[in-house]
Amino acid sequence: MPGIELRKVQKTYGAYRAVSGLDLAVRDGEFLCLLGPSGCGKTTTLRMIAGLENLSGGALTVGGRVMDAPAQAVFVPPERRGMGLVFQSYALWPHLTVAQNTEFGLRLRGVARPERQRRTTEVMQALGIEALRDRYPSQLSGGQQQRVALARMLVVNPEVLLLDEPLSNLDARLRLEMRAELKRLHQAFQTTIVFVTHDQWEAMTLADTIAVMNAGTLQQTGTPDEIYDRPANRFVAEFVGSPPINILEFAGSDALAAAARRHLADRHPGITGIGSLGIRPESIALGPGEAPAGAEGAFTAPARVTGILPTGGSWIVELDALGRTLFLNTHVAPQARIGEPLHLAVPDRALNVFDARGDRIAAADAALARAAA
Amino acid sequence: MSGEAEAFAGSGRMRLLYRLRVATREPTTLVGLAMAALFAYLIVVPIAAILLDAVTTQFGDERRTGTAAGGWTLYYLHRSLVSPIAGVMFWQPLWNTLSVAATTIGLAVILGTPMAWLVSRTDMLGRRWFATALIVPYMLPAWTFALAWTTLFKNRTVGGQQGWIEALGFSPPDWLAYGRLPITVILALHYTPFIILLFGNALRRFDSQLEDSARILGASRARIARSIVLPLMKPALISAIVLIFAKCLGEFGVAYVLGLPVKFEVLATSLYRNIGSRQTGVAGVLAGAIMLLGILTLLVDAWLLREARRFVTVGSKGAMDRLTRLGALRLPATGLAGLMFAASVGLPVLTLVLSTVMHVPARFTAANFTLDYWIGRDLDTVALRQGILLTPDFWRAAWNTLWIVGSASITSGLLGLLVGYTVVRTPVRPLAVFLRQVTFFPYLVPGIAFAAAYLSLFAVARGPLPALYGTMAILILALIADQMPYASRAGIAAMMQLGKEPEEAAQVAGSGWLHRMVRIVVPIQKGSLVTGVLLPFISGIKGLSLFVILAVPSTDVLTTWSLRLVDYDYTQAANAVVLMIAGLAYGGTLVAQRLTRTNLAEGLGG
Numbered sequence: 001m002p003g004i005e006l007r008k009v010q011k012t013y014g015a016y017r018a019v020s021g022l023d024l025a026v027r028d029g030e031f032l033c034l035l036g037p038s039g040c041g042k043t044t045t046l047r048m049i050a051g052l053e054n055l056s057g058g059a060l061t062v063g064g065r066v067m068d069a070p071a072q073a074v075f076v077p078p079e080r081r082g083m084g085l086v087f088q089s090y091a092l093w094p095h096l097t098v099a100q101n102t103e104f105g106l107r108l109r110g111v112a113r114p115e116r117q118r119r120t121t122e123v124m125q126a127l128g129i130e131a132l133r134d135r136y137p138s139q140l141s142g143g144q145q146q147r148v149a150l151a152r153m154l155v156v157n158p159e160v161l162l163l164d165e166p167l168s169n170l171d172a173r174l175r176l177e178m179r180a181e182l183k184r185l186h187q188a189f190q191t192t193i194v195f196v197t198h199d200q201w202e203a204m205t206l207a208d209t210i211a212v213m214n215a216g217t218l219q220q221t222g223t224p225d226e227i228y229d230r231p232a233n234r235f236v237a238e239f240v241g242s243p244p245i246n247i248l249e250f251a252g253s254d255a256l257a258a259a260a261r262r263h264l265a266d267r268h269p270g271i272t273g274i275g276s277l278g279i280r281p282e283s284i285a286l287g288p289g290e291a292p293a294g295a296e297g298a299f300t301a302p303a304r305v306t307g308i309l310p311t312g313g314s315w316i317v318e319l320d321a322l323g324r325t326l327f328l329n330t331h332v333a334p335q336a337r338i339g340e341p342l343h344l345a346v347p348d349r350a351l352n353v354f355d356a357r358g359d360r361i362a363a364a365d366a367a368l369a370r371a372a373a
Numbered sequence: 374m375s376g377e378a379e380a381f382a383g384s385g386r387m388r389l390l391y392r393l394r395v396a397t398r399e400p401t402t403l404v405g406l407a408m409a410a411l412f413a414y415l416i417v418v419p420i421a422a423i424l425l426d427a428v429t430t431q432f433g434d435e436r437r438t439g440t441a442a443g444g445w446t447l448y449y450l451h452r453s454l455v456s457p458i459a460g461v462m463f464w465q466p467l468w469n470t471l472s473v474a475a476t477t478i479g480l481a482v483i484l485g486t487p488m489a490w491l492v493s494r495t496d497m498l499g500r501r502w503f504a505t506a507l508i509v510p511y512m513l514p515a516w517t518f519a520l521a522w523t524t525l526f527k528n529r530t531v532g533g534q535q536g537w538i539e540a541l542g543f544s545p546p547d548w549l550a551y552g553r554l555p556i557t558v559i560l561a562l563h564y565t566p567f568i569i570l571l572f573g574n575a576l577r578r579f580d581s582q583l584e585d586s587a588r589i590l591g592a593s594r595a596r597i598a599r600s601i602v603l604p605l606m607k608p609a610l611i612s613a614i615v616l617i618f619a620k621c622l623g624e625f626g627v628a629y630v631l632g633l634p635v636k637f638e639v640l641a642t643s644l645y646r647n648i649g650s651r652q653t654g655v656a657g658v659l660a661g662a663i664m665l666l667g668i669l670t671l672l673v674d675a676w677l678l679r680e681a682r683r684f685v686t687v688g689s690k691g692a693m694d695r696l697t698r699l700g701a702l703r704l705p706a707t708g709l710a711g712l713m714f715a716a717s718v719g720l721p722v723l724t725l726v727l728s729t730v731m732h733v734p735a736r737f738t739a740a741n742f743t744l745d746y747w748i749g750r751d752l753d754t755v756a757l758r759q760g761i762l763l764t765p766d767f768w769r770a771a772w773n774t775l776w777i778v779g780s781a782s783i784t785s786g787l788l789g790l791l792v793g794y795t796v797v798r799t800p801v802r803p804l805a806v807f808l809r810q811v812t813f814f815p816y817l818v819p820g821i822a823f824a825a826a827y828l829s830l831f832a833v834a835r836g837p838l839p840a841l842y843g844t845m846a847i848l849i850l851a852l853i854a855d856q857m858p859y860a861s862r863a864g865i866a867a868m869m870q871l872g873k874e875p876e877e878a879a880q881v882a883g884s885g886w887l888h889r890m891v892r893i894v895v896p897i898q899k900g901s902l903v904t905g906v907l908l909p910f911i912s913g914i915k916g917l918s919l920f921v922i923l924a925v926p927s928t929d930v931l932t933t934w935s936l937r938l939v940d941y942d943y944t945q946a947a948n949a950v951v952l953m954i955a956g957l958a959y960g961g962t963l964v965a966q967r968l969t970r971t972n973l974a975e976g977l978g979g
Contacts (some may be wrong), residue, residue: 050877050881051881052877052880052881054395070387070388070391071384071387071388071391072387072391073387073388073390073391073394074391075391075394075395075398077398077880078877078880078881079880079881079882079883079884079885080883081881082883083881084881084882085877085878085881087874087877087878089872089874091872091874091875091877091878092875092878093875093878093879093893093897094875094897095896095897095899104879104882104884105882105883108882108883108884108888109883149878152878152882153881153882156882156883162881
């Protein structure tokens with residue numbers, strides 16, 4: 001299976017830059033999620049890989065073969081790239097039955113009839129749509145249509161499978177099932193998959209690697225854990241995670257931020273140029289009464305519970321700490337009563353330190369991790 | 374490293390090559406450019422040519438204009454607008470056209486609005502049947518009625534077979550037999566269906582919650598009708614009125630059959646006569662005047678609708694079919710609708726049918742009935758010595774009709790889909806805009822003016838093209854151009870709904886452009902393609918004004934041939950042909966509606 005490489009890829013529409021300076025490599029057989037808010041350029045990127053859009057600059061290679069490079073005047077049209085693409089709307093051909101939709105690609109490749117039928121049936125069986133073979137798309141449910149769209153692409157064994165938010169039109173339960181199915185298919189076929197989504201939960205559960213995009217530029221690539229635990233900048237930190245990360249701005253008049261600044265200045269004088277601090281809701285622990293004086297390797301502050309929001313199996317706790325509202329996420333039923341004076345503690349290694357521009361201060365990570373040891 | 378940097382920057386030549394490669398990978402734009410050239414030639418050039426005729430000296434007029442042939446001159450404008458004969462040639466026909474159109478509209482509104490209401494919002498008996506039956510006059514060619522009228526009311530002013538009234542011993546006065554009155558009445562009956570369709574449709578979609586709200590506030594029914602319903606119906610009424618006006622501008626057949634005996638001219642007939650007498654320059658002025666009126670009408674329409682649509686309502690769940698109970702008025706109302714049907718369909722069709730099976734008009738004896746005019750042989754007549762169905766000319770005209778109208782409709786249907794495809798898909802916006810506008814343009818030009826334009830351009834050899842006058846090609850080309858507004862609109866609407874993705878999915882699966890067109894786009898658009906071919910086909914079969922100028926005896930279609938029969942006073946034969954045209958048009962419309970489940974009102978609304 002081929003890898004995909006995008007180098008300095010640009011896409012402009014007139015003056016508007018949809019994608020700029022995108023460097024991204026997808027390894028053979030990797031499941032990569034392009035994650036970002038709507039309008040961030042992730043679908044445009046996918047369409048450029050498919051060849052439905054051409055590059056304005058940079059180069060795209062697949063399996064070592066240049067597919068699109070303006071500077072070299074190379075452009076391989078989509079019909080000759082041998083990829084598979086599943087659309088958000090499925091885009092099934094309304095005038096063809098399920099079986100005809102599925103075998104379309106094989107017909108195009110001139111596969112002989114017996115072989116065609118065998119492979120079509122095989123894929124339809126694998127996806128559980130064999131019984132629907134003579135129905136038309138308008139007679140199918142959303143989930144069934146989705147499977148047909150997938151079958152249509154899988155039947156030709158594409159080396160690269162591109163998926164554009166294929167699950168967003170399904171209900172929650174079906175989405176979960178299809179997610180498991182996609183993961184299973186990926187393991188079975190070892191196809192290189194690029195999956196576009198704005199749903200972080202989907203990206204987290206499916207991807208080997210997540211590439212987070214915003215405003216046409218790549219923000220960070222990494223494993224789901226890396227993206228969550230060590231966001232490269234404020235955007236990634238705030239886009240990924242629900243409830244969202246708590247941000248303490250050092251520039252303002254926030255008393256809690258001032259306390260955090262004193263703590264870092266005391267314990268980690270080597271870290272400089274901090275603009276803000278991010279604290280994941282799971283990182284916050286609550287303790288009774290006043291904070292223990294001089295707690296080692298953790299930032300503490302007095303706090304009161306102002307609200308408890310059960311979400312079924314976990315709880316979101318709203319805190320007031322030195323006049324700042326924070327959110328805490330816990331899987332243990334909170335014992336605290338509303339208004340009770342408590343203290344919060346965040347281990348130093350769980351602090352995300354950003355500079356004034358919002359980029360992660362990577363040098364701080366080692367120091368903070370050492371403090372915990 | 375420097376090598377890589379260079380590779381990314383790329384030379385200007387490489388970038389250009391790349392652009393070219395991307396632009397030409399899909400033939401959409403190339404196809405679009407080819408079509409733009411085609412339509413420029415089929416639509417823009419003929420219209421420019423006839424307008425040019427109006428201001429340049431025509432061959433043979435050098436002495437009068439004082440310039441060489443082809444030189445600029447104001448002679449024709451002067452002749453048509455201010456010379457002593459301008460009154461007969463232009464102003465009187467203009468006044469007749471406008472006044473007939475205005476009276477027609479008035480009559481159609483008076484007749485049509487109550488019918489629209491009865492058919493769409495009351496419990497009148499046979500409501501559904503009337504909903505179709507009252508539309509039939511529009512499915513028949515307008516001059517069917519003109520022939521029926523002459524069959525009934527013809528007097529001694531013209532020769533040939535007597536009219537029925539005359540045969541019964543009364544002599545209808547000229548004002549009843551010919552001219553303004555019958556033309557107006559017939560056009561009103563023919564176009565009333567527009568009001569019934571468009572106004573009725575709007576009434577049906579009217580949100581009855583709006584009425585309920587007014588009723589709860591204590592408004593009377595009359596008050597509701599005046600203050601709520603009518604103002605909201607204004608856009609539909611305006612659309613119908615403008616449509617009727619535009620159609621009246623180019624109306625030729627009715628005015629020709631009924632106006633000629635008393636020299637009642639409208640712009641279309643004056644244009645026809647000027648072409649007949651080789652007054653090409655004056656014909657150019659008249660065609661220009663008709664086009665100008667058409668364009669003005671459309672502009673007024675656009676402006677009025679913009680005003681009216683400010684308060685257009687969106688149909689909601691309240692738009693249900695709640696019918697007014699007529700109570701004691703139920704029977705009289707049904708009778709009124711029946712009377713309307715009898716006057717607008719029953720009587721004319723019956724008259725025509727009877728006229729073709731009777732030797733002497735209005736004599737109802739068994740001996741007087743005959744099928745000779747249909748299937749007789751060795752008749753005692755000067756010419757046309759056999760029944761119409763045994764006349765080779767009839768079959769040739771029928772074949773011509775099928776062949777000319779059929780090929781033009783299929784071509785324009787396909788071109789329309791292709792225009793739709795290009796307009797929606799091409800990345801070259803100016804091309805899309807040009808195609809959309811140029812294909813719409815013939816809509817502004819009544820058929821007769823358009824035909825005159827074709828005659829002006831293609832009567833002589835131009836460039837690589839030989840002279841097309843007298844060939845089928847000129848009829849087919851003119852008809853294609855004339856049908857493009859409907860075809861391209863249908864195509865654009867269909868392509869807008871399709872979306873790019875089914876096609877892109879095929880593309881990624883490995884399908885090239887042509888394969889996609891044949892396997893994906895056309896099959897998906899099958900329904901709208903059938904409509905896009907059938908509806909123009911039907912209007913082409915009954916069309917007259919376009920053909921009457923361009924057809925010669927060897928390329929006669931049914932309509933022009935029947936007009937020749939009228940000219941020769943072969944009343945029965947002419948009526949028989951017209952009946953067959955009417956039957957074809959009516960049957961075709963029903964088939965089209967059945968096949969495509971389209972609503973005629975939507976086809977009209979355009």
